[in-house]
Amino acid sequence: MELKRRQFLKIAGAAGLLGAGAAQGLFEGTAQASRVMHPEGALIGKRWAMVIDMRKCGEKEGCNDCINACNFVHNIPHFDTPKEEIKWIWKDEYEHVFTDISTLDPYVPERIKELPFLVMCNHCDNPPCVRVCPTKATFRRPDGIVAMDYHRCIGCRFCMAACPYGSRNFNWRDPRLGLKGRKLNYEFPTRMRGVVEKCNFCVERLAKGKMPACVEACKEGALTFGDLADPNSEVRKLLSENYALRRKPQLGTKPSVFYIIA
Amino acid sequence: MYDSGKVIAGLVIFVAIATFPFWFGMGKAAPMPKPEILTKGQKCVESKEYMRSTHMQLLNEWRDWALRDGKRLYENERGEKIYISLQNTCMKCHSNKDKFCDKCHEYASIKPYCWDCHYVPKESKKWN
Numbered sequence: 204m205e206l207k208r209r210q211f212l213k214i215a216g217a218a219g220l221l222g223a224g225a226a227q228g229l230f231e232g233t234a235q236a237s238r239v240m241h242p243e244g245a246l247i248g249k250r251w252a253m254v255i256d257m258r259k260c261g262e263k264e265g266c267n268d269c270i271n272a273c274n275f276v277h278n279i280p281h282f283d284t285p286k287e288e289i290k291w292i293w294k295d296e297y298e299h300v301f302t303d304i305s306t307l308d309p310y311v312p313e314r315i316k317e318l319p320f321l322v323m324c325n326h327c328d329n330p331p332c333v334r335v336c337p338t339k340a341t342f343r344r345p346d347g348i349v350a351m352d353y354h355r356c357i358g359c360r361f362c363m364a365a366c367p368y369g370s371r372n373f374n375w376r377d378p379r380l381g382l383k384g385r386k387l388n389y390e391f392p393t394r395m396r397g398v399v400e401k402c403n404f405c406v407e408r409l410a411k412g413k414m415p416a417c418v419e420a421c422k423e424g425a426l427t428f429g430d431l432a433d434p435n436s437e438v439r440k441l442l443s444e445n446y447a448l449r450r451k452p453q454l455g456t457k458p459s460v461f462y463i464i465a
Numbered sequence: 466m467y468d469s470g471k472v473i474a475g476l477v478i479f480v481a482i483a484t485f486p487f488w489f490g491m492g493k494a495a496p497m498p499k500p501e502i503l504t505k506g507q508k509c510v511e512s513k514e515y516m517r518s519t520h521m522q523l524l525n526e527w528r529d530w531a532l533r534d535g536k537r538l539y540e541n542e543r544g545e546k547i548y549i550s551l552q553n554t555c556m557k558c559h560s561n562k563d564k565f566c567d568k569c570h571e572y573a574s575i576k577p578y579c580w581d582c583h584y585v586p587k588e589s590k591k592w593n
Contacts, residue, residue, distance in 0.1 A: 241536055390553050395578070395581035396581075
């Protein structure tokens with residue numbers, strides 16, 4: 204049978220319509236976009252920040268309350284070798300924390316040099332780790348928190364090279380091996396081998412209206428968490444009354460973690 | 466045809482080998498998996514049919530909403546509000562991963578990487 208041009212167009216048109224209908228049917232099931240929202244009572248800020256008061260922090264010798272709380276809440280594995288260790292919040296000395304001023308100005312009281320400075324991800328305003336991430340696994344949330352999507356991390360470690368504060372660790376081994384016999388927080392997942400991890404300013408707790416675990420655990424009240432954008436917040440009050448330092452300000456990363464030294 | 470005996474014998478052998486998987490497995494279809502539901506009578510996030518066909522897309526959307534948009538409350542078709550969390554919402558009811566999730570995933574030979582990180586208390590005994 205010879206097909207006339209007119210007949211061909213009719214058949215092609217009908218087939219196209221049928222195909223489009225079938226395709227629509229295929230995709231209908233996927234986007235049942237109901238509503239998503241913030242849970243009631245969630246803490247919502249514009250620029251979350253932390254103020255660490257070193258006048259209070261050094262008070263109790265050998266205190267590790269905040270670090271232990273974080274390790275438990277986030278199921279952070281323990282490995283002995285420095286290369287494999289994972290840490291979200293830890294202690295370091297003045298010289299390492301303030302590398303710039305400590306070399307420029309050696310006449311600092313011994314007392315300060317010996318303080319156990321708490322360090323963690325600085326949740327920078329201008330985070331170099333976010334700029335270099337090729338998969339957008341690490342990103343800056345509108346509330347200032349530099350978060351990680353471990354589902355997307357491909358383990359390239361560009362972010363580790365980019366971070367000037369050494370706030371990121373790579374899971375060289377299955378992190379679950381480092382959790383053997385440890386008490387777990389069943390509400391929080393672990394990570395998998397081959398992803399980078401770091402402090403998340405406890406986004407999962409903020410969503411439930413709770414303060415970050417380290418802030419809650421500190422009995423000395425040395426850690427204060429709040430919204431920098433809110434002039435009446437606790438952190439702004441502390442910063443307006445005390446002179447505070449940020450780490451490596453000359454790099455232009457604009458950290459959200461402040462240190463009141465004295 | 467030259468060498469017709471060899472050619473035909475070869476063809477017969479080839480067809481026999483090529484169709485081996487079909488007649489070997491004939492009548493031995495693996496039984497449909499029967500995932501075990503612990504909370505009978507309770508309703509899932511969405512309807513049973515929707516969850517059956519679309520739970521993977523829903524989980525992907527949940528992941529992006531919670532993690533990337535920071536919005537962790539989901540209103541379903543029935544108007545109920547549900548906290549978005551695989552570990553704290555889904556797996557609170559489906560706490561028997563080996564008898565629920567794994568049943569169909571194994572049948573379909575799917576290996577989702579959810580459980581590289583998310584876990585149920587019972588499962589964690591294996592590595593904790």
